[in-house]
Amino acid sequence: MPSRTDVPTAARYSASKIVCVYHNWTYDLEGNLTGVAFRRGLGGQGGLPEDCRPETQAPRKLRVETLAGLVFGTLSTATPPLETYLGAEIIQRIRRVMRAPVKVLGSYSQIVPSNWKLYLENVKDTYHASLLHTFFTTFRLARMTQTGGVIINDNGGAHASLTMVADSGGREYEQAGMRAANEGLRLEAPELLESVDEFGDGCGLQILAVFPSFVLQQIRNSLAVRRIVPKGLESTELVWTAFGFEDDSPELTQMRLRQANLIGPAGYVSMEDGAAPGFVQRGSRAAPELLSVVEMGGSEIVSCQSKVSEAAVRGMWHAWRQQMGL
Template identity: 35%
Template sequence: MSEFHGWPDAGVRRLPQHIYTDRDNFQRELDKIFFANSWNYVALSCEVPEPGDYILSSVGNVGVIVSRDRKGAIRVFVNRCTHRGARLCEKRKGNNKLFTCPYHEWRFNLEGRLVGVPLSQGVKGKGGMSAQFDPQNHGLKQLNVCERHGVVFASFSNDMVPLETYLGPKVLRYFDRVCDGRPLKVIGKHKHVVAGNWKLQIENVKDTVHAAILHSFFTLFGIWRSDQETEIVVEDKGMHSVLASTATFSKQQTHSEEVDSEFSLLDPSLIAHEAEFSHATGAVMTIWPNLIFLQQLNCLVMRHVEPVSQDKCVKTWTFFAYEDEDPALTARRVKQANLLGASGLVTIDDNEILASCQVGLQQQSQFECAIEYGEGTSDCDHMVSESAIRGFYNYYRQVMEL
């Protein structure tokens, strides 16, 4: 066991190296964040439209089954048989009348109750379950579930505030801006490994500064620039934040002679978009602890970051559209999903730089990251600020008791 490291005197303007590299700190995060009082994104409800439909997801590093029961309610179970702990479901999605363990074929109904135990009476009057065994005490572990406008969250805690209170009015306004009650449909999924601590990924989308520096594609074609109209919104406790910006396409979405006239898009439709919302062509929400809710141009996606270890996470992208929208708009979303997704012209930059950060952080103990852009932990109207990152760590320190 490693010793407790504490926190720098400079507060959230300094982030200690050990929160990204220490194995015990990672386990403490699971216990105090993911398995405690957090609403964790798990799925879109349209992914399980019919009774018996299920998909696999995760809360922290625990695999869960998101399913719809016989009465149409969404339930979230730990993907673990209550007998010996084997995984119940291996396929990513499917439809079941019962969840059957492959080890001893214990069977659970869609409400999670244990309804079948092979050889429970033994064979020829010998053996079987003990007199103390009660099937009612061996149902699947269920999580607390809430849903808003087709987005499903789950928690190990039964003492949770309503999601609307959890998000707060400032972030809820942006959430409802995209998920406004219209039926949703999934148009694609990506999944990939990031060789870095899960918090690096969350910080990355709270960081307005890097987007106009690291992502030359964004800058070159006017999608995200430092001089754009920008709003950084930080929830009062620092838990969640929104980065909203309005693109300035200087050359009608083809190329930017101000940056470098050599470059242009052979297919300008890659970034062509139609205005869907009242302001901002891009809004990136980070919802505590590990959901990135992205609206960029016409691309809509839930980016779910699964913490695997102190130096690795897995990110699942669920791209979606509105059920009744124009097929041409859906086609545009699909194209932009490939632009912005796991192997697109932006995320590949992040994947490489976050892996580089993880290597650098592991090289030497007692290093402290300097989070000095801008002031405070509150809202601001420009891009050159790390206020959303500082807000996140204000809340992190509170929850982690650091």
């Protein structure tokens, strides 16, 4: 039997007001209390006293800001403005992808059997991509022989990793006998690998994540937002929204849909990311007194050219420690 925490969240809602199912108190979309059931009682009996001001006990309001069509929210009054929180370079990398009004192509979610931080760590781990993901390496979508880099913002919590399409054609993976390089494999439907340089900069992959819960993905022409929703200590819901743009041609939409086979719970690439954090969860549960080593690429949290680095992972843990007061 799945546990209660395994019930997926509905992807979208539409409402003109918010009504509490328990006592029918009603709020507007700003979070202001607009109605109290039986406020004056019934037949002169019961109800709230005249001087009671339940409006002052309203739920905390969500602070929201929009950026390039994306809506970011926080319940904290201490969170800095979005522009400061993200930093100029990350904003520029978000605007690069969100280049026009969006057309949503589909949405789905999956449960990852780990703590939410292990999935976020996976997204920020630029070292694993060409080693875990055999599809990436075999079909040369992402190898370390392709140039690129990692951009990390000042607070460490946001990063963007970039991989250029151009490949040196080197055989480093094959010569090292790495499992991720499957020589001789061919696709029955090679059109899956067809792509266009829609951003005009030669960058084939951009994975961007903002602590604690936002991921923006460009894998060739497959674009998606991923939201990380904690569902318990060892359960995380990952909500995917695949999108294109209103001005896409039918051919480009088809290309995006074909490439969407790479992502999601059964994606040729993303399937492994849904499993690996669960392996780490099981391993760390067995040895809670031990520490992880996150020293690939040194110990700094700075932007770098090499993706053989855990700099973005260190940035994530730095941001988490700040939030936790550690």
